[in-house]
Amino acid sequence: MHLRVGAAQEKARKIIIRELIQDDRRIVIEGVTPAVDDGRFAAKHQCGETMQIEADVYMDTQDKLAVDVLWKATNSRLWETIHLAPVGNDRWMGRITLEKVGLYEFVVEAWHDWFGTYHRGLLKKVEASVDVTLEIEEGRQMLKKSLAALKKEKTKSDEPFKRHQAANYNASIIRNLTKIIEALKPENGAKTPGDEFVANDTLLSNLYAYSEAQQTDLAILLSDFTLAVMHIAGPKEFLTHSQRYPVRAERRAAEFSSWYEMFPRSQSGDANRHGTFKDVIERLPSISAMGFDTLYFPPIHPIGEKNRKGKNNSLISAPTDPGSPYAIGSKEGGHDAIHPELGNWQDFRQLRDEAKALGIEIALDYAIQCSPDHPWLEEHPEWFDWRPDGTVKYAENPPKKYQDIVSLDFYAPQAIPHLWKALRDVVMLWAKEGVRTFRVDNPHTKPLPFWEWMIREVQAKYPDTIFLSEAFTTPKMMARLAKVGFTQSYTYFTWRNQKHEITEYLSQLLSGDTPEYFRPHFFVNTPDINPFYLQHTGRNGFLVRAVVAATTSGLWGISSGFEICEAEAIPEKEEFKNSEKYEIRVWDWNREGNIIPEITMLNRLRKTYPQLQTHLGLRFHPADNEQVLFYSKEGKRLPDQPLESLILVAINLSAHYLQDTNLELPLYMLGLDDHAAIEVHDLVSDARFTWHGKWQQARLDPAQYLYVIWEIRAAGI
């Protein structure tokens, strides 16, 4: 019986390490979840929700292992502990709840459970009535050694994982262990042990084979009390720790929010008058009434004069043209200033507060680029890229040049750290002004290390800050941006219109560890994307896209005009004609054929049904018509939590032609057989009815039902 606590084990380890260089850990801890790239990046989680932690833990023995998880907020000093339970096939599981917004970390800790193994073996031997004289002596020795080790430990201060309990807790363990050892003393003989030492029934019926003194010893050694004390006090042989796995707990809006995008300058109701923040305030009640809770503006900063773009992206601008708000910076200021025509800081704050009163959060655009008039060109020429003739380098995609925009050079010799800090401080400034949501323009053309650093810096000070990545690029870069810190991501959703496209894309977003880091934000349109699908399907097409976006993803958004089915395009292009990016537009919000009632209904359902507040828990189901998309939403659920109801959505993607289809309802998900009776609640019409069996016929007639949204549950529940 070699007990390897402390020095001997350490010495042995060191020798192995020296010789092996490689991993000397006898216990394997792997396959830890949640984890992104095995802990390189933080997994994303929602505050207040139960988080299930799992790991594969095993070693070269059939002996018992003990597995704990240590966890804490990253900025805290003390670790909490939970025990993991084996769930089969070397997998262990436990649950915690992260209550506050912020960064957390956890570590999986495992050890060879000497006493647990001894206890199990002794129990089996007693059940088989074999001689256990030596075993009793081994138990006695182990208890003593553990006590000695524990007393020594009390004085140690170099514990890498400082627990809450600490000193007081240890003292009580020492007390209990001493009590056990006292009771076991041979001279105590057949003395009846204390009430703590209640052995289990199976055991008691087998004890008759042993002497009275042995019966007492066995009752003590095999009691649950001794087992519990020794779980903490016993030797932690081959104690092994995983690396630290970070997790970010985020507020609800990180995962569930409905966005409305608008150009404040277009809100005056008069194409000849530049809209202001005050005009936006007038619009707030109607946006709130539609059920949107995030109001997002393209850049609100001063716009450059030099090389200003004219209407429809023309290289020549008229004196009255307002320019693209993405050409940031003029003599009136840069990213830290407000475009004077929109109003002043006071106006902005008033807008922010009035929006908040209506449950609306303001989201700003964070676009790292400068007009040639940006103050930084004079103040910090070293942050830009200069050509041999002394001119600044414009953004270009040869042979095209973007002459209203000059790019910052993140790795210019003088740019680090000053430029990086200046860029961070822009976000800090707006965060201080109460803005906690930023839509980031083209992050994939700026360095990943910058984002990882900047987002962490901002969130360290303002943990509730949300960053939405507007990167339309290759899938791997989009994923990486989400990993380095972006809370939410634009997606390819706008270009996924057919049944197989939607099914495939959403399945990808739900596969592997993607859900741990990538939160898709489904915008149905943007000022830059006037999708072909909407250009030729009209009002019904707008409804189709709104329903798909609003019911598949916790995050969806529309750009102003969508609610009145605006899709006038530059021919053959996915661009808007007379885009608001380059001019002030005025809209009739009550235009005939608008879908404001439907959008309002969708946002209402989203607020009512948790299943619609996340893209997770989405599953596609068979509909034998290629024009009919059919899926269920079950929301987020722990594996052992029963499913009581399910949202079902069926949509006629053709938008214009009647489609008959057979739908296979996933009754199995509710634990029902194929012929069960179910209660159906039509969430659009509020009608309720009862159905029987999994196969149901549906007629999706655009004149009547372009789509259906049902909640189903077992009948009679």
Place this chain on the structure above:
Amino acid sequence: MHLRVGAAQEKARKIIIRELIQDDRRIVIEGVTPAVDDGRFAAKHQCGETMQIEADVYMDTQDKLAVDVLWKATNSRLWETIHLAPVGNDRWMGRITLEKVGLYEFVVEAWHDWFGTYHRGLLKKVEASVDVTLEIEEGRQMLKKSLAALKKEKTKSDEPFKRHQAANYNASIIRNLTKIIEALKPENGAKTPGDEFVANDTLLSNLYAYSEAQQTDLAILLSDFTLAVMHIAGPKEFLTHSQRYPVRAERRAAEFSSWYEMFPRSQSGDANRHGTFKDVIERLPSISAMGFDTLYFPPIHPIGEKNRKGKNNSLISAPTDPGSPYAIGSKEGGHDAIHPELGNWQDFRQLRDEAKALGIEIALDYAIQCSPDHPWLEEHPEWFDWRPDGTVKYAENPPKKYQDIVSLDFYAPQAIPHLWKALRDVVMLWAKEGVRTFRVDNPHTKPLPFWEWMIREVQAKYPDTIFLSEAFTTPKMMARLAKVGFTQSYTYFTWRNQKHEITEYLSQLLSGDTPEYFRPHFFVNTPDINPFYLQHTGRNGFLVRAVVAATTSGLWGISSGFEICEAEAIPEKEEFKNSEKYEIRVWDWNREGNIIPEITMLNRLRKTYPQLQTHLGLRFHPADNEQVLFYSKEGKRLPDQPLESLILVAINLSAHYLQDTNLELPLYMLGLDDHAAIEVHDLVSDARFTWHGKWQQARLDPAQYLYVIWEIRAAGI
């Protein structure tokens, strides 16, 4: 144009690192293959075969990247280089061939390709006939800076990746770069540049828009020669390296071998006479004739007397009982000795050599356990686990005890490093005697760090050593043993008999990165496993299992007796009656109903067809009869290598009942349409015929064809 070679970049980097702590790499290198646990363990590869290396490489720009792979044998000092080519979606690919057995490593290296990007942009601008005066000047400056940097580099010696080329190579690059810069000098004006500077045709037709002097400059700057020189000489901005990825190149037998297992003591032909190595020599020609090339013996060491097991695992042994060879060690010696009744060292060497002459390699058993008579108990009591009464601890699984075996304690205070070294030296000893294949008994009950260290130590000295892991335990431990170094692994194959079981299990072995580290060895039986399937299916069942094993896996094996369909069992158990583990048996190798001809045929096909020399390239295909297993073998193939022929195997798993089935031939794999004509070569009968179309009817009548093995190819090829 900020050129960041050398100091400036380094300084910038250091500042970022200080501030960020995190990853400062602007270029992402991820998803590297081949890799096991992202480089923690070596991927396995066969010597002499092309190895395809891939990686996802991207950064925040649409500029050009350059990606190389540096690689070398781990024990070499100099790195080789290959360029990777982009294959779409941020993925890069290149190929190398590892010629020698041993450990290799590779590193992916990527950088922002300034000159490549410049070259591509300039080409587009010239094609669009825009003014490029500044661009020419930028190119000139970059060439000069690169030359300066290169000259400086020549004197540097701290390069982390020392290349073969080194000094001489650099000198030639400097010469070429100087030549380019000379040609570009403004005073050279319209002077015709040298023959090296041949611009491409598209370019030439556009040059007319420029002055004569500019035409010359452009021809030089845009030439392939300049591009090639600058690929090496140009700045490697944001140079990024992946970690090192280890790869083990192994000999063919690691992946392809046919094993025959026997107890040498049963080879005398007389149950009353202990067989010897000389008796085994007599048996070699028949084993060779069957086509086996690895001959594996259970332990050949002295067997303990104390607590020796009797026949059928009895606790009581008769004086004549030979004991279990797994109770290793007696006064005659331990793991480093030969059981005297088998012969002496001279006999062993003779056997080894005669086997080799017949193309047969000897494999030994490596069983880390000792009989109570093992010399180590006296010589090294500190390596064992002792109980409070001074007795040694026997192996046990409470309440069972294994009293003929005592276990070594790998973490006893005195055991490290002495016991570990002693155990390693046992293998070294036999390796020195020419044994290079070890079947390791129950490795999952010994520490993983021990295996990782021991195998590496042995392979450092004897790189061609093969270790077969005999671990029947949980899947994760079996996988981990393969990762830490075991060349091959026993599997669950013996218990996978039904169509869905075989399909599922083999699909698992072929999924994810499992093929990178796990080589399944399909034993159809072992002295410990007398499968129920064989106990009740008789000769036909033996054929079924032989065909499945021999045609799905590169590694298969039989334990002596299989060829004569021996399956006499202890009732209700998967154990042999009168097992050779506990007694000397004698067999009639010509017993009626033996399947020696079929085994011989299978091993012949395996030697002829590379498709059968690996478990890779296996695919299951539809057969509409649950008793018929149907699959193809295409062998190992690079993605762009066309498939010329395919092995098809269909087997009647019922073994006894006629089965009709429709088979869907995978003509698509040969690039053929569903109605194509194919040539079929029946490899069992050697018949040849032509078929049309993918659907074929087959009648698998046990009386005629229990199984078929075809090679198919497009007709007329």
